[in-house]
Amino acid sequence: MRGLWWKIWIASHSRSTPRPTVLSSPPAVETCAPISKVMNQSPRVRFAPSPTGALHIGGARTALYNWLYARGTGGTLVLRVEDTDRERSTPENVAQILDALRWLELDWDEGPLSQAERGERHRARIAELVDAGHAYPDPATAADVRAFKDAHGGTGYRGEPASGPGAAIRLRVPDEGETVVDDLIRGPVRFENRLTDDFVIARGDGTPLYNFAVAVDDAEMAISDVIRGDDHLSNTPKQLLVLEALGVEPPRYAHLPLLHGPDGKKLSKRHGAASVQELRAGGYLPAAVRNYLALLGWGTEDDTTILSTPELVERFAIERVGRASAIFDERKLRWLNGRFMRELALDDYVEAAAAELEREGHADAVADPGRLRAACAIAQEKAQTLTELWPLVRFLFEAPVDDERAWAKVMDAGAARRLEAAAGVLRASEPFDTGTLEAALGELVERLDAKPRDVYQPLRVAITGTTVSPGIFESLAALGRERALERVDAALARLGAAS
RNA sequence: GCCGCUAUCGUCUAGGGGACUAGGACGCCGCCCUCUCACGGCGGAAACCCGGGUUCGAAUCCCGGUAGCGGUGCCA
Numbered sequence: 348m349r350g351l352w353w354k355i356w357i358a359s360h361s362r363s364t365p366r367p368t369v370l371s372s373p374p375a376v377e378t379c380a381p382i383s384k385v386m387n388q389s390p391r392v393r394f395a396p397s398p399t400g401a402l403h404i405g406g407a408r409t410a411l412y413n414w415l416y417a418r419g420t421g422g423t424l425v426l427r428v429e430d431t432d433r434e435r436s437t438p439e440n441v442a443q444i445l446d447a448l449r450w451l452e453l454d455w456d457e458g459p460l461s462q463a464e465r466g467e468r469h470r471a472r473i474a475e476l477v478d479a480g481h482a483y484p485d486p487a488t489a490a491d492v493r494a495f496k497d498a499h500g501g502t503g504y505r506g507e508p509a510s511g512p513g514a515a516i517r518l519r520v521p522d523e524g525e526t527v528v529d530d531l532i533r534g535p536v537r538f539e540n541r542l543t544d545d546f547v548i549a550r551g552d553g554t555p556l557y558n559f560a561v562a563v564d565d566a567e568m569a570i571s572d573v574i575r576g577d578d579h580l581s582n583t584p585k586q587l588l589v590l591e592a593l594g595v596e597p598p599r600y601a602h603l604p605l606l607h608g609p610d611g612k613k614l615s616k617r618h619g620a621a622s623v624q625e626l627r628a629g630g631y632l633p634a635a636v637r638n639y640l641a642l643l644g645w646g647t648e649d650d651t652t653i654l655s656t657p658e659l660v661e662r663f664a665i666e667r668v669g670r671a672s673a674i675f676d677e678r679k680l681r682w683l684n685g686r687f688m689r690e691l692a693l694d695d696y697v698e699a700a701a702a703e704l705e706r707e708g709h710a711d712a713v714a715d716p717g718r719l720r721a722a723c724a725i726a727q728e729k730a731q732t733l734t735e736l737w738p739l740v741r742f743l744f745e746a747p748v749d750d751e752r753a754w755a756k757v758m759d760a761g762a763a764r765r766l767e768a769a770a771g772v773l774r775a776s777e778p779f780d781t782g783t784l785e786a787a788l789g790e791l792v793e794r795l796d797a798k799p800r801d802v803y804q805p806l807r808v809a810i811t812g813t814t815v816s817p818g819i820f821e822s823l824a825a826l827g828r829e830r831a832l833e834r835v836d837a838a839l840a841r842l843g844a845a846s
Numbered sequence: 847g848c849c850g851c852u853a854u855c856g857u858c859u860a861g862g863g864g865a866c867u868a869g870g871a872c873g874c875c876g877c878c879c880u881c882u883c884a885c886g887g888c889g890g891a892a893a894c895c896c897g898g899g900u901u902c903g904a905a906u907c908c909c910g911g912u913a914g915c916g917g918u919g920c921c922a
Contacts, residue, residue, distance in 0.1 A: 672851095729883065801881095
């Protein structure tokens with residue numbers, strides 16, 4: 348039952364999902380292949396989000412790095428949802444994460460797999476370890492562990508096999524030696540075994556715990572490279588110990604530096620666009636987000652900043668990822684997004700704009716493809732995000748907005764006279780297009796011996812209601828002679844009534 | 847407390863002993879372009895956390911300190 352809801356979800360979204368193979372059982376891999384074999388095969392990586400909320404930009408970057416690595420090496424990306432925390436793992440959260448990945452256009456090759464569904468496998472492995480003496484039941488409580496450590500100078504907890512009611516299963520950790528995480532990004536990181544607790548791998552009720560389940564899953568899914576957040580580095584020796592007890596070769600690890608908010612603290616709701624959905628709502632393009640996220644913690648040798656996704660795939664190198672945590676700065680994303688917006692082919696721009704306007708509730712605008720296209724054509728140079736589009740082009744779809752301040756600023760004493768003259772030009776311009784209007788209005792400016800702005804700004808306010816719009820000639824042409832004249836006449840009437 | 851990671855302009859970063867009077871990008875300031883807003887062009891201010899070593903020479907290597915972050919759970 349557990350896995351059913353997302354199978355249904357996937358089925359209903361399968362058209363937009365690249366290759367969502369849902370496996371009800373893991374690939375038939377009993378143990379990891381020998382390391383030499385794994386290294387010669389194409390890499391297998393995984394993105395393993397915990398569905399405890401929306402997908403964070405930190406998680407998004409982890410997903411992106413895994414994706415870039417897989418796509419750049421001809422490897423396989425497995426999506427595995429770590430949903431063993433029944434409290435927080437909800438269908439809504441899983442749906443949200445998949446939705447975020449889909450919006451980012453990050454596809455996966457296998458999954459989504461449910462970790463919770465693999466409980467049987469985990470239990471079998473736990474039984475193996477207990478039988479082999481690598482793990483043992485222990486009814487000790489957290490307080491008992493605390494007491495032991497206090498009494499032993501802070502060394503790792505060591506218990507004795509004892510079956511009691513609700514005894515948890517602990518892994519037997521060696522007293523000697525050290526466990527070394529040979530991290531792709533940080534190099535070797537050493538942990539002394541004597542300081543590591545015999546940690547719990549299964550609860551008193553037999554359900555497996557994260558550090559155990561992850562290790563088993565990575566092994567059974569033949570993951571060759573684990574690329575994940577830095578917050579897992581301290582857990583890695585435990586997973587290595589599990590793998591060792593299981594007699595399985597470990598994958599390689601790469602721990603990414605964490606992402607922080609503008610205040611240097613952990614990302615949170617307060618920081619504005621902290622989740623992928625917020626980025627989408629902010630009017631950002633997925634390609635720009637991918638470019639920006641890729642550069643957070645990774646840089647090119649030659650300082651190239653603008654990179655298409657194929658270029659990212661081509662140039663991304665996991666070993667070049669930095670070691671220090673980075674701060675998410677939305678201002679740079681905005682700039683980058685503007686660059687992508689301007690370079691978009693008009694057809695793609697229209698498509699993105701239509702989706703955004705639809706979301707914003709301007710369905711009527713989307714329903715007029717010709718006008719929408721004209722609007723995009725004149726506004727593409729101006730907007731840095733999709734959300735900036737509507738204010739720039741709404742005058743093409745609705746009556747001018749009423750902006751007192753704009754009116755007061757521009758409609759000075761001579762405005763009526765200049766507008767009157769401009770109206771004459773609009774009536775006479777043939778054809779009514781950008782080039783003709785520019786030439787004709789330019790002549791008018793000279794004839795009136797006026798500054799260009801003294802003619803164009805009143806015109807702009809007359810047709811849009813505001814002082815900010817796309818180019819005035821483009822705007823007039825897009826509006827059309829009839830509607831433009833109507834608006835200029837209305838403005839003249841208002842000016843006449845005022846004086 | 848203990849363990850671990852990290853430390854170059856406000857931010858993202860380049861740099862991996864001499865090429866560094868420390869480069870690029872965002873942001874900021876000024877100028878130019880200009881019908882508004884953007885875009886674009888030009889110029890500017892702005893950084894190697896601190897202290898010891900190693901070396902002829904250190905942003906780069908080592909040690910210590912400090913700070914930030916992460917872990918330390920029968921959470922993931």
